[in-house]
Structures are given as C-alpha cells and as structure tokens.
Amino acid sequence: MSAYTKLLDHINALTIIDTHEHLVPADERPWGLDVLAEWLQHYFSCDLISAGMSESELQAVRDPQRSITERWRIAAPYWHAAESTGYGRSLALAARDLYGIAAINAGTIERLNEAFKAAHTQPGHARVVLREKSKVALIIRDTMPVPYRETDDLLVYNMHTENFTSPAHYSQMRALGAEVGVEIHTLNDWMDAVRRQMEKYLNGQTRVVCLKCSLAYHRSLRFDKVTYADAERAFNEFFADCNLPDWRPPRKAAKALSDWMMHFTCRVADDHKLVYQIHTGLQEGNGNVIYDSNPTLLTNLFLEYRNARFDLFHMGYPYVMEVGNLAKNFRNVFIDMCWGHIVSPEAARRALVEWLDAVPANKISAFGGDYCFVDGIYGHQLLARQNVAAALAQKVSDGSLSPARAEEIATWVFIDNPKQLFGLARFLDAAPASPAPR
Numbered sequence: 515m516s517a518y519t520k521l522l523d524h525i526n527a528l529t530i531i532d533t534h535e536h537l538v539p540a541d542e543r544p545w546g547l548d549v550l551a552e553w554l555q556h557y558f559s560c561d562l563i564s565a566g567m568s569e570s571e572l573q574a575v576r577d578p579q580r581s582i583t584e585r586w587r588i589a590a591p592y593w594h595a596a597e598s599t600g601y602g603r604s605l606a607l608a609a610r611d612l613y614g615i616a617a618i619n620a621g622t623i624e625r626l627n628e629a630f631k632a633a634h635t636q637p638g639h640a641r642v643v644l645r646e647k648s649k650v651a652l653i654i655r656d657t658m659p660v661p662y663r664e665t666d667d668l669l670v671y672n673m674h675t676e677n678f679t680s681p682a683h684y685s686q687m688r689a690l691g692a693e694v695g696v697e698i699h700t701l702n703d704w705m706d707a708v709r710r711q712m713e714k715y716l717n718g719q720t721r722v723v724c725l726k727c728s729l730a731y732h733r734s735l736r737f738d739k740v741t742y743a744d745a746e747r748a749f750n751e752f753f754a755d756c757n758l759p760d761w762r763p764p765r766k767a768a769k770a771l772s773d774w775m776m777h778f779t780c781r782v783a784d785d786h787k788l789v790y791q792i793h794t795g796l797q798e799g800n801g802n803v804i805y806d807s808n809p810t811l812l813t814n815l816f817l818e819y820r821n822a823r824f825d826l827f828h829m830g831y832p833y834v835m836e837v838g839n840l841a842k843n844f845r846n847v848f849i850d851m852c853w854g855h856i857v858s859p860e861a862a863r864r865a866l867v868e869w870l871d872a873v874p875a876n877k878i879s880a881f882g883g884d885y886c887f888v889d890g891i892y893g894h895q896l897l898a899r900q901n902v903a904a905a906l907a908q909k910v911s912d913g914s915l916s917p918a919r920a921e922e923i924a925t926w927v928f929i930d931n932p933k934q935l936f937g938l939a940r941f942l943d944a945a946p947a948s949p950a951p952r
C-alpha cells in the first residue's frame with residue numbers, strides 16, 4: 515500500500531472540525547429548491563463569469579422558474595471551460611457521491627435536479643450530509659444568529675466585528691448600544707457598548723467561540739495607529755446628523771474611526787485572550803482589490819496584541835508564503851486553510867508541504883468548507899482530505915516525516931489544532947446539548 519493510500523485511509527476515518535461555514539438553514543433557502551440556483555449561489559458562479567458568462571446569463575441560469583434544459587444550454591460552454599477548477603471539482607464530487615451522477619452534462623442535468631430535489635425534501639438531509647457523509651463533528655458558523663439563539667448542536671459561531679469597526683448607519687449603532695444598555699452619544703459610549711457586546715457573547719458560556727473580521731472586502735488590512743482626537747472627530751462627523759430618520763442612505767465610517775475601533779476590538783480580544791478570525795487573500799465575487807487583503811498588512815496588530823490569537827483565513831491565497839512567514843514568526847498567528855482546497859487544490863497541497871518545513875505543526879487548521887450549502891461542503895472536505903494526504907505522503911516519501919508522524923499531523927490539523935485554538939473541547943466532549951428555546 516502506498517504512503518498516500520495509507521494516509522488517505524487514516525484521514526478518511528477522522529471525524530473532523532470545520533472552522534468556517536456560511537450554512538443557510540434548509541427551511542430558509544431563499545433561492546428555491548433547484549440544483550443550479552443553489553450550486554451557483556457563489557464560487558463556481560464566479561468561475562463561470564470569469565470564463566465569460568454575463569451577469570444576465572447567470573441570473574437566467576439561476577432562475578428556477580425556467581426549464582432546467584434551457585438553463586443548461588446557456589451554462590454549458592462556460593461550465594465545460596471551468597469544470598476543472600477546484601470549485602468545479604467540488605461540485606462534481608457532490609454530484610457523483612450524493613446523487614449518483616458520474617458527469618454533469620445535457621444528458622444528466624435533469625436527473626441531477628430531480629435527485630437533488632428528492633434528497634433535499636427528506637427531513638434531516640443536511641445533517642446526514644454533514645454528519646454521516648462528510649464526517650464533520652463541529653462547525654464554526656459565520657456568523658452567530660441575530661437575535662442570538664442556540665439551535666443546533668453541530669454549530670458554534672463567530673461574531674463579526676464590522677458593525678463595531680465600520681458601522682453603516684447610526685441607527686445600527688443605537689440598536690447595538692440599546693441591546694447592552696448604553697445610549698450612544700460619544701466615541702466613549704460606542705467603545706463601552708462594543709466592549710459589552712463582545713463580553714456578553716464571548717464569555718465561555720455561549721456557543722460563540724471567536725471574533726471575525728472581513729474588512730479586506732472593503733478596505734486595506736493596514737490598521738494605522740490614529741489619535742483619539744482623529745477617531746473622535748470621525749465619530750462626530752458620522753453621528754452629526756443622528757436626528758435624521760433611519761431610511762437616509764448609509765454613510766461610510768471614516769478610516770480613522772475604523773482604524774481606531776479595529777485596535778479597540780483587538781484590545782478587548784487581548785484582554786480576554788480571544789481568537790480573531792481574519793479574512794486574508796482572495797475575496798469572493800468577481801472584481802476585487804487583492805492587495806487590500808495581504809496578511810502582512812496586519813503585522814502591527816500581531817506585534818501589539820500579543821495575548822489575542824489571529825487565525826488567518828483562506829491560506830492568504832495568493833499570499834501563501836507570507837502567511838507561512840507570519841505563522842512562523844509570531845506565537846499568536848495561526849494558519850486556517852478554510853476555502854483553500856477549492857480555491858486551488860494544487861496551491862493547498864504545495865502550501866502545506868512548504869509550511870510543514872517552516873511552521874510548527876500545531877499552528878495549522880486544515881479544513882473549513884466556506885459554503886452556504888451542504889453539497890459544496892461534502893465535495894470540499896473530500897478534496898481537503900485528499901490534499902492533506904498527498905502533502906503528507908510527499909513528506910513521507912522524501913524522508914522528512916515518518917509514516918506515524920504524518921498520521922499524527924493529519925489528526926492535529928483536522929481535529930486537535932482547531933479544537934485547541936477555539937476551545938472546542940466543551941462542545942465535543944460533552945453530551946449533545948438540547949436546543950435552547952427560540
């Protein structure tokens with residue numbers, strides 16, 4: 515038996531931790547019960563656009579009111595062009611293993627849609643795909659439900675901080691303040707409200723296990739050290755017209771306020787030794803500013819907030835080596851491969867081979883599906899298991915790891931590392947929690 519097959523057997527037997535998903539509950543599926551509408555919500559739809567599909571064609575292909583054969587005719591040339599990408603392969607694996615469709619084409623698309631509909635109308639289908647087929651023990655869902663409720667023993671949550679650092683509207687700030695008993699009039703009030711919000715949920719008593727920053731979609735990840743006076747001026751400008759009704763168009767919080775508040779959330783994270791998940795690298799959607807998301811821009815935060823722990827998302831792709839450098843350098847920086855195995859399976863394998871030479875093996879979490887639908891998670895976890903097996907097999911073949919050590923590292927990156935980093939033992943080792951009342 516080859517080193518790869520042996521490692522893959524070991525990895526396939528693991529019930530793993532999933533550090534990042536956007537799962538939408540099946541009963542809330544706003545796009546309808548249709549395989550193309552669901553599978554083209556994100557990721558592969560971007561590859562289709564990249565391959566030349568127009569926005570209006572994408573809308574037509576996603577429209578469950580139109581016949582599936584007509585929609586396939588529109589999609590087919592772009593689908594064929596893109597099906598070899600990680601996104602395409604992840605869906606092909608789902609079609610094969612969940613619906614028995616060996617190849618997605620004009621001859622099978624109708625059957626695929628029927629099988630999809632039949633499966634997804636079965637009660638508990640999502641749980642079967644996640645728990646039994648994907649062998650996932652626990653998922654960090656992005657983001658915690660608002661209003662907060664605990665409904666599913668498979669899910670824990672992160673808490674987004676964009677509303678704290680870059681609020682879109684003062685009415686939102688007032689509402690957040692009111693939730694924790696603070697009237698917002700000054701920057702101090704706002705900082706007080708933000709601290710209370712963070713401490714209310716991230717206190718070890720709820721299923722919220724970490725913070726999340728996705729500001730790389732909107733601005734540079736360089737958070738400058740600004741003066742209180744500059745931040746206060748920006749706050750006052752933002753809040754100056756606070757007597758206007760809520761329907762007035764949102765304003766963008768100035769950079770000084772956003773910089774100040776990001777440092778403030780890191781300060782609270784530092785006080786409580788919290789984990790901060792940070793989006794770095796590739797942004798979803800077509801047309802983005804990649805250099806805003808370079809993880810090295812966060813260096814000043816890593817240096818200043820040494821008790822906080824920073825979990826860098828998406829392998830930082832394409833800043834894969836930069837992420838390795840940061841995790842090697844900083845005790846408080848960790849690598850999260852979520853989304854990575856489908857962005858580029860080869861990049862994920864190469865990155866892992868390289869990181870294992872440079873970075874201690876307890877710093878890497880191997881899997882987060884990053885999908886809003888379960889079929890994608892199934893395909894992604896399969897690719898992730900294959901990629902990690904391939905990377906570790908290479909290390910065994912070149913003599914840098916023993917087979918036993920390679921198996922140990924596989925267990926670490928899929929289970930022990932995320933369990934340790936996010937403090938998940940209390941959810942995994944306890945009896946299943948009964949859902950709290952809504």
Ligand SMILES: [Zn+2]
Binds near residue numbers: 534535536656884
């Ligand atoms: Zn995500």
